[in-house]
Amino acid sequence: MLQPGTDPAAVEAAARRLADGELLGLPTETVYGLAARADRDEAVAKIFAAKGRPSDHPLIVHVLDAAGAEPFADHLPDTARRLMDAFWPGPLTVIVPRAPGMAEAAAGRQATVALRSPAHPVARAVLAAARDLGVLGVAAPSANRFGRVSPTLATHVGEEFGPGLLVLDGGACEVGIESSIVDCSRARPALLRPGLLSRARIEAALGQPLAEPDATAPKASGTLAAHYAPAARVRLLDADGLSLRLAAAAASGSLEGLAVYSRARLPAWRWQAQPSDPATAAHELFAVLRALDAAGAREIWVEAPPHDPAWDGVRDRLSRAAAAFTD
Numbered sequence: 001m002l003q004p005g006t007d008p009a010a011v012e013a014a015a016r017r018l019a020d021g022e023l024l025g026l027p028t029e030t031v032y033g034l035a036a037r038a039d040r041d042e043a044v045a046k047i048f049a050a051k052g053r054p055s056d057h058p059l060i061v062h063v064l065d066a067a068g069a070e071p072f073a074d075h076l077p078d079t080a081r082r083l084m085d086a087f088w089p090g091p092l093t094v095i096v097p098r099a100p101g102m103a104e105a106a107a108g109r110q111a112t113v114a115l116r117s118p119a120h121p122v123a124r125a126v127l128a129a130a131r132d133l134g135v136l137g138v139a140a141p142s143a144n145r146f147g148r149v150s151p152t153l154a155t156h157v158g159e160e161f162g163p164g165l166l167v168l169d170g171g172a173c174e175v176g177i178e179s180s181i182v183d184c185s186r187a188r189p190a191l192l193r194p195g196l197l198s199r200a201r202i203e204a205a206l207g208q209p210l211a212e213p214d215a216t217a218p219k220a221s222g223t224l225a226a227h228y229a230p231a232a233r234v235r236l237l238d239a240d241g242l243s244l245r246l247a248a249a250a251a252s253g254s255l256e257g258l259a260v261y262s263r264a265r266l267p268a269w270r271w272q273a274q275p276s277d278p279a280t281a282a283h284e285l286f287a288v289l290r291a292l293d294a295a296g297a298r299e300i301w302v303e304a305p306p307h308d309p310a311w312d313g314v315r316d317r318l319s320r321a322a323a324a325f326t327d
Contacts, residue, residue, distance in 0.1 A: 027170025033140025257298030
């Protein structure tokens with residue numbers, strides 16, 4: 001059931017739904033989330049069940065501001081506070097030590113919790129209204145079946161979960177890929193998932209280089225090797241490899257059902273222009289994959305993004321989408 005996110009009555013109904021421990025489709029600037037109150041484990045359990053997501057794969061808790069983050073944290077390290085001051089509200093998640101007994105299910109039973117303050121006005125209106133009803137924060141992973149393509153339109157959420165779920169329509173997500181995740185729970189912060197925010201901007205806010213994650217890093221959303229996958233098979237290829245494969249496919253007459261997402265026009269059953277700048281590519285990425293799926297693509301061959309740190313978030317999502325399929 002889609003409701004306009006600009007309608008105060010719809011926002012109030014959404015907040016009451018959260019307060020009652022029910023699920024909600026919620027727009028953010030990154031992707032649409034499947035939301036439940038994070039301070040009740042029984043409500044969070046409904047997210048895992050609806051998505052088919054393993055209960056030990058942690059969720060991100062969404063709060064209005066730094067004050068809203070404090071009840072979930074054992075403490076907020078200085079590195080986390082620097083990032084919150086620099087990028088909240090916005091597409092940046094910090095992982096911090098979790099307050100005992102708080103948001104255990106949302107954290108996947110880990111000793112840490114992931115926190116974000118979204119910038120989308122509809123998300124913020126719902127969080128404010130829900131807080132007035134006693135909801136401390138909202139767990140909201142992407143509103144799709146586990147491992148599949150994230151939704152960037154309200155209609156995508158309806159396609160995933162049907163008309164029984166209340167979904168607030170906030171329009172197309174501005175960013176289009178999930179937030180950057182920085183682990184601030186240990187001495188040196190580490191980037192666990194890239195997003196639209198560049199590594200350089202994050203390091204500048206921290207005043208120190210980011211570490212690389214290791215085997216002891218906390219689990220984090222969207223970091224499995226295979227993720228973000230459409231039904232069609234995704235192949236990620238450099239420009240030369242893509243041209244060679246397409247030439248061979250054309251010679252053998254096997255272009256049927258083959259879609260291409262590239263910066264150069266190439267022969268295929270369907271070609272989609274890939275933007276030349278990372279922000280636009282991130283904004284449209286998941287919508288393009290969904291549209292090619294809906295059109296009946298059998299395989300989607302994608303030109304790999306440029307080797308530039310600004311493309312790290314897009315490259316990460318495409319690499320994981322392609323990893324979902326093996327020969």
